[in-house]
Amino acid sequence: MLDETVVFDLAIPVEVFGxxxxxxxxxxxxxxxxxxxxxxxxxxxxIHPPWGLEALADADTIIVPGRSETAGPPPADVLESLRDAAARGTRIASICGGAFILAATGLLDGLAATTHWTAAQQFAELFPKVEVRPDVLYVDNGQLLTSAGASAGLDLCLHMVRRDLGSAVAADAARLAVTPLEREGGQAQYIVHEHHPVPRGSLLEPALTWIEEHLGEELTLETMAARCGMSTRTFSRRFREHTGTTPLQWLLRARVRRAQYLLEHTDHSVERIAVQAGFGSATAFRDRFKRVAGTTPHAYRAAFRGSR
Structure with a gap:
């Protein structure tokens, strides 16, 4: 089913299932x-779809692709057709922004769902009854499924083939699509962790610049607070007021950003990067990196080396 679709989203199920x-x-x-x-x-x-919405009546699976940001609200007849299909027990899946259409039917209320990470915040605001999971490639609720970006739609379609016909058939479909049957990690590895904004001229601005220049050193809450001439309690309070996060959470993400850069642009070993980014040991680096990025340093380097 499509309406003002992102063309690539439509091509994915045609390519996989076809x-x-x-x-x-x-x-x-x-x-x-x-x-x-x-x-x-x-x-x-x-696009000139050969079939109208009446063709959904005998469908076993319906794939809802994304829509243009300028397309406006989903047509009422589309939403009604999806509700009717769900009532019949039809499996319905969405790709990328198609989750907005599926959520607009109310069918996702009380369930977990995902969409592209850049739209996750807007999705959560529009559909507060849906549990948004922006760190995964897809969510399978049984009858209702959602996926993240367009390539995650490929993962979801292969997942459905495996669920329907077994791993051997799905693996063959994955080979034809020139993609692995399963990708390591989730959507978190693709999220760009931007700096939390700090007002220009704030007491925190020079302190955060100094912290980023000394990420390889042992930094504690006391060290950072002293740099600003504040008590740890005052520093923590003002830090959260200005950035929306805690000093230690900010520090962890800054170190992960540094590690991501080094993994992408150098041949340094994991042990060396662990020291350069301030994690101390390779074990601590692997654990904390995976917690934030959703994948291992080795897998991240394999996926992103030379891609930026």
Whole structure:
């Protein structure tokens, strides 16, 4: 089902489900593109879905792709068709921003869901009854499934194939799509952890600059507070007021950012990076890095080395 779709989101289920073959050569899925009207404009070209919303009535699985940010609210007939399909027991999955359409039906209320990490905050504000999980690639609630960005939609489609037909068939579909059947880590490894804003001229501004220049040293709450000429209690309070986080949480993310840079741009060993970023030991580095980035330093380097 599509409406003002992000074209890549639509291509993913067509590519995955359309290529699936059973060991005897049979095609287990029939893929149809459906829309609320005959002509669906996108930002690139116009799509002419061969089927209307009535085709959803006998669908076993419905994939809801993303929509253009300028598309406006989902059409009422689309939402009603999805509610009717859910009442019949149809499996419904969304890719990327398609989670906004699925959530607008109310079907996700009380359930966990995900969407692209850049839209997670807006999603949480619009749908407070949904538990937003911005750190995962996809969420499987059984009948209702959601995925993060477009490539996570590929992960979700392969997951559904494996659920339907087993690992061997899914692995073959993954090879045809030139992708692993399972990716290590979650969406957290792709999130850019920006600095929390600090007002220009604030007492904290020079202190935070100094901290970033000395990340490789042993830094404690007392050390950082003394740099600002404050007690630890006053420093912690003002830090949270200015940045929305605690000094130690800010320090951890600053060290992870430094480690990410070194993993991407140098050949330094994990042990050396652990010292350079201020984690001390490689064991502590691996544990804290995975806690924030959602993957291991080795896997992060493999995925992002030379990609920026």
């Amino acid at each position: 290529r699936v073959r059973l060991p005897d050569g049979r095609r287990p899925y029939r893929v149809r593109a459906c829309g609320p009207r005959p002509h669906v404009p996108t930002e690139i070209f116009t």
